[in-house]
Amino acid sequence: MLVAAAVCPCPPLLVPELAAGAAPELDAARAACTDGLGVLAAARPDLLVVVGAAEESGHGAYAEGTRGSFRGFGVDIDVRLGRAADEATAPEPSRRPLPSSLAVAAWLLERTGWADAPIEGLAVGEPLTPERCTEMGRDIAARAERVALLVMGDASACRTLKAPGYLDERAEPFDASVAHALGKADVTALKALDTELAHELQASGRAPWQVLAGAAEQAGLSGSLxxxxxxxxxxxxxxTWS
Incomplete structure (x- = not known):
């Protein structure tokens, strides 16, 4: 059963070395993510599942110990999802590198010294329907008596003229609706997110948030933005949801 969740953004710029001189601009975001992981640790889960946006369509599982890297962003930093696995006997998913969203999660977990529960990773792709995401969330919640979720995904990428998706007047109200749903732990609102609009606004968090909604259906958690x-x-x- 889901006992706690933390929702975090997944820009590689959270890693200060990637942001260079602009790193202080995300200090508040990093501090909030640290607080979110503290809520997960306080829940004493039997299992932590990290759910993030996939870089390709579909979805994929990542075993504990899977490696990731930020070398593609020009910085010689490697990460690992949780404790080291025996690579010679690791299941096939562990041999694929972590997608960017899960690599950022792994960096956050290493930064906060996570050692409270075993970890599994799941990357979910944009084409997944809300129904499929919800179903996956239900399956995750049933994996252990006490399950925690770390959910990685960004809202719209269209808030300003210099944004990756340029300025779209629909972006701010969309993000406000998501922020309200996450702050209130509103499962119904997350399930009802407009998938086409989320795609047009380049909101990578849509599928991960709907996995969270499925996992939290029977949990009765309260939210905090x-x-x-x-x-x-x-x-x-x-x-955070707890």
Whole structure:
């Protein structure tokens, strides 16, 4: 059963070395993410599942110990999802590198010294329907008596003229609706997110948020919104459910 969740953004710029001189601009976001992981640790889960946006269509599982890297962003930093696995006997999913969203999660977990529960990773692709995402969330919640979720995904990328998706007047109200749903732990509202609009606004968090909605259906959790800003024209949200 789901006992806690933390929702965090997944820009590689959360890693200070990638942001270089602009790193202080995301200090508040990093602090909020740290607070979110503290809520997960306080829940004492038997299992932590990290759900993030996939870089390709579909979805994929990642075993504990799977490696990731930020070398593609020009920085010589490697990460690992949780404790090291025996690579010679690791299941096939562990041999694929972590997608960017899960690599950022792995960096956050390493930064906060996570050692509270075993970890599994799941990347979900944009084409997945809300119904499929919800079903996956239900399956996750049933994997252990006490399950925690770390959900990685960004809101719209269209908040300003310099945003990756340019300015779209629909972006701010969309992000506001997501922020309200996450802050209130509103499962119904997350399930009802407009998939086409989310796609047009380049909101990578839509599928991960709907996995959370499925996992939380029977949990009766309360939400708290810790961060809601768009420093680079991309909506970054941090919330906790407990």
């Amino acid at each position: 810790l961060y809601d800003e768009a420093p680079y024209g991309v909506g970054y949200l941090v919330a």
